[in-house]
Amino acid sequence: MPQTTSKPLALFGGTFDPVHLGHLSVAWEAAELLDAEVRLLPASVPPHRVPPLASAAQRVAILRAALHGQSRLTLDTRELDRDGPSFTIDTLHELRAEQGERPLVLLLGADAFAGLASWHRWRELFEAAHVGVLSRPGVSADLPDALEREVAGRRIADTASLRALPAGKVIELAVTPLEISATRIRELLAAGRDPRYLLPAGLFDDPALLVPYRR
Ligand SMILES: Nc1ncnc2c1ncn2[C@@H]1O[C@H](COP(=O)(O)OP(=O)(O)OP(=O)(O)O)[C@@H](O)[C@H]1O
Numbered sequence: 514m515p516q517t518t519s520k521p522l523a524l525f526g527g528t529f530d531p532v533h534l535g536h537l538s539v540a541w542e543a544a545e546l547l548d549a550e551v552r553l554l555p556a557s558v559p560p561h562r563v564p565p566l567a568s569a570a571q572r573v574a575i576l577r578a579a580l581h582g583q584s585r586l587t588l589d590t591r592e593l594d595r596d597g598p599s600f601t602i603d604t605l606h607e608l609r610a611e612q613g614e615r616p617l618v619l620l621l622g623a624d625a626f627a628g629l630a631s632w633h634r635w636r637e638l639f640e641a642a643h644v645g646v647l648s649r650p651g652v653s654a655d656l657p658d659a660l661e662r663e664v665a666g667r668r669i670a671d672t673a674s675l676r677a678l679p680a681g682k683v684i685e686l687a688v689t690p691l692e693i694s695a696t697r698i699r700e701l702l703a704a705g706r707d708p709r710y711l712l713p714a715g716l717f718d719d720p721a722l723l724v725p726y727r728r
């Protein structure tokens with residue numbers, strides 16, 4: 514593969530139903546650790562889970578409010594414009610066509626990474642991008658055998674070698690562990706609670722944003 518020197522573009526995909534401070538904090542720290550541009554990439558129809566409670570438009574409105582006031586984390590809504598399941602390999606191929614040899618980094622929480630071998634055309638993901646694994650509380654570092662075999666020769670410890678290639682390496686990013694999940698946030702909101710310090714403060718300025726999660 515050709516050598517590169519440009520600032521990496523990192524993609525952080527998720528259902529974001531809703532986005533929470535766990536997502537934002539690890540994405541922010543990944544941007545710092547990699548000195549990368551980080552885009553949050555909401556999935557339209559997530560391939561492996563029940564449909565989100567909030568519509569795509571509602572999740573985007575929440576994301577926009579959550580990202581307001583900073584410019585390091587941005588929003589990329591391309592998966593919402595495509596029909597059918599949001600397969601990550603298709604998104605990475607689109608981005609590769611746009612970005613040339615720029616290093617692309619697929620950011621995954623440790624739980625999502627452990628399940629990677631069930632993804633559509635999963636081995637091709639390593640040809641399309643680097644993978645940055647974000648530590649997440651309560652998730653073991655053990656991987657299924659097939660995934661461990663694929664990853665073993667790709668692991669790197671320093672970000673410099675990641676900047677030198679467009680794709681193909683795997684790096685663990687030791688971000689501050691925050692035990693926050695969208696599942697817990699949905700439970701709290703459905704119970705009429707206001708998880709003010711688990712969500713970006715701006716979401717409470719407009720009560721309409723959280724209506725999809727109220728019972
Ligand atoms: N607190 C967290 N720390 C590290 N990674 C996280 C955290 N929360 C979510 N992620 C990662 O963010 C990505 C998108 O996650 P997702 O939108 O499914 O959030 P979630 O909180 O896991 O949601 P749910 O509880 O609905 O499954 C995944 O790669 C997931 O591993």
Ligand SMILES: O=C(O)c1ccc[n+]([C@@H]2O[C@H](COP(=O)([O-])O)[C@@H](O)[C@H]2O)c1
Pocket residue numbers: 525526527528529554555556559560561562599600601602625631632633
């Ligand atoms: O491409 C796939 O087969 C695939 C399977 C499962 C999840 N993903 C992506 O992984 C990201 C996190 O998914 P989730 O379900 O944890 O929100 C999101 O961008 C999904 O589109 C992708």
